[in-house]
Amino acid sequence: MRERITYVQKLGDSLAPSAVTVDGGTIRGPEVHAAREDRLTIALDELPPELRALLRSTQGLHIRWVGTVAYEAVSPLLARLPPGFHVLFPPIPSIVDDIASGSLCATLVKIFGDISCSGPAESFTSLPEGRLQYYQQLDSLSHFIQYAKDQLCRGSGSSCAARLDSLSKAASLDISYDASQQVLRITALWPYQRQLVHATSDARLRTEVGILSTDQPQTLEPHEVGISGLLTVLGQDSKPSPTMFAFASRHRDAESSFSAQFLSPTGLHPTLQLRLDSRKPPALSPSPDVEDADDADSRCAPYAYLTLPRTIFADKYQLSDPLFLASKNLTALRYTTQPVDLEAPEYVTPQWGSAVLVQLSPPSGLQPRGKQKQKQKQEQHLEQWTAEIPLHLRYLAPAPGGYSTIRVPYPAVFWACEADEGVEFPPSPFEKAHLGYDALFSPRTVFWHVEPRPAEGRLLVSSLTVPVLDVDKAGWVSAGTAAAVLAGFVWVAWKLLGVYLRDGYGAGRKVEGEKKRQ
């Protein structure tokens, strides 16, 4: 088992080596403004048996949990996903299908608690190249924390439990099983905040601590992120050693923000409105010149990636008409889960929901003229633009009170830019892969993330109140329908009886008249 703790500060902040003291297996430092990432790497045979059996039968498993509270991210830990619980499952060879499919959902429930999946075949949806995907909302990691304590903290004292408890404040948690190296990597990220630099190593682990910040040396290429700071291996080093490196990163910061909310009144066909701060592609992206319109379109475009729970869905046929899309500031629907039943109510839909990738279309029009910063600032409020994504609600199960509330997570919004020719992206220490949307782009796409800002409150979730059948008042429905139908039937039958009694069922006078004329 190996552990890696990284404090990442912003550009310009750095810590002098003298401010950090390494003492035996403990490192101590001052309060810093940083994001913290903890990564635990566990070999397959160190895992509990049921987990071992499950993972051995897969070709990889990737679980990503993102909290609903908005957080600030720091380069290079920038990759974002809609808040909730995501599972990505590469294709399973048919021979071991049974083992994996039988126990996957049961294991997820055991570890995470309230996971309402019934099996990969029913609840999961497929991504390109046979990968399977699952998503649901999960607000807290408390069940996972309890499970982890039971598994990892036996007889280790309170420090292990305390560290696991701190997960309740984490911004995201990634659990990735790498089948080629047979290791499980658990990565937790805490948001950018003031915190004390402090870590203690455990006898069982090899702990590496890094206190880093982004750096921009002269030799940095546009596609690279530069890092510099201090590295220490606890128990081995007596003082931190300075380090500096750069790597090509697929996740960058677009340095703009967006918010999402439903246009009201919502009705049965709510429209999600995204309000974005900036129309231009990110400054360091391959196409800085907006005047070069053709280039910009082909190299960089804004996208929204939505993971919609099964209560709400997008209609791909509606989103296929160019005129309609243009009126909503959308370019195209680039991907949607197939198939999406357009008619079924929510309670007969077994899948978790659908994933949708929409390309947005910033309106041309006002461009900041020249390079004057002041003029740009004044026109910043004119830079704002909105895109609307029309969605549709499924009928929900009846509920007491006549209303149900559904929650839809914020999408992940980013500018996807095709990297320049010859740029490679070898694996990097902070790489985040298997996010779901990265499977929908070419391997050389760079994602410039737009920061989500909650429209109301602190949560990156939009709520909708949906009218449903009021169960409290539905007692008479069955009897009432029967009575209405019976009344109608009896009335019509009575009228017909009247006709029959008067004239019989024969043709009546007309035919008699014809006969008489013969």
Added chain:
Amino acid sequence: MAKPSATRESAASSAPSPATPSLVASFFHHPLRLYLSAALLRVAFLLYGLWQDANSPVKYTDIDYLVFTDAARFVSRGQSPYERETYRYTPILAWLLLPTALKTGHPLLDTALFSSGKVLFAAADLVAGWLLERVLAKSKSMDAATARKYAAIWLLNPMVATISTRGSSEGLLGVLVMALLSAVMARRITLAGLLLGFGVHFKIYPFIYAPAIVWWMDQERMGSPSGGDKPRPSKEKPSWVTQLAAFITPKRLQLAAISLATFLSLNILMFFIYGPPFLQHTYLHHVTRLDHRHNFSPYNTQLYLASAAVTPAAADAAAAAAAPAPTTLHPLLRSLRVESVAFLPQLALSCALIPLALAKKDLPAAMLAQTFAFVTFNKVCTSQVSRFLFPFFPFPPSFFFSRTRVQGEMMAIMM
């Protein structure tokens, strides 16, 4: 049984003196004027629809038309039309619309080809109108001009024209039903059998017309080959066996055999080509459909409640809701699922009671009443389903033409 005292003379047929024809009379005097106007109306809507589609985010074309044309495109590539989600019709419709899938590269020609389905439906409208005119003339013994006046309710109806030019297939249905009625009234049994079989394959519900037509086709009307009415050999009332035997006439058997053969052979052919998805989408879907969206039927809310009650969570809620139900209800009634017996009043009325009472008196009116009952008591009543009534619209006003007590009763039933 007194003779109706107020049978109006076919006064409208006595045309005003040719020297001073009113504008309206002269319009209906020549068939060309009416049909040309109807055709021009549809052409105008078609062209307007093309303009609206190209210039507005809100489209004129019906979503169903996009479903049909997508399915036709699949068929043109040799695939099954059921690849298109929500295509729940017979493959013949996709075959009919194959020209819409052709691409020549020339934009104007492509648009014209894509709209060829709408043109087909609009043309079907006109044919249906012509058949309507013939049926009116024959069944009410009115002259052609008067029949055209009533047929104009269908032909010059903007709603009907819009439905066809938007790309809804109900025009084809109208032509089928009117052709069936016309064939029956002309005593052309083979044709009627073919049309009935095809109609049921196309849309299922025309089977309700079978009882009415069969009941109408009695010996007196059809003329048995052995001559007119035979005087009854005895004064006793014939036994029910004899009555049953008398009911099964050769003509009725012919109708039943031909329609059944047509229906079965079409189904077998489609099943052979497209397999189980054909059965699933064209027929079985209508048995298990759970529409409680856009459903105007009285069973709407009951369907919602019942379908949601299957899930455990909702079942608890439903059980809790069932508690306040009145305790005076018999336990059997309380547990009875209303929607599962919905077909009983529906079929009893549309297939048994109405034909029995009315078919011999006035076949078109009876078919209208049947359709009305079928649609009203159906579990699902979307706006498309209610369009089944439209071809019959000219008939209620025509009751005023030759007012009889029977038809007065019919009017009461309609209301």
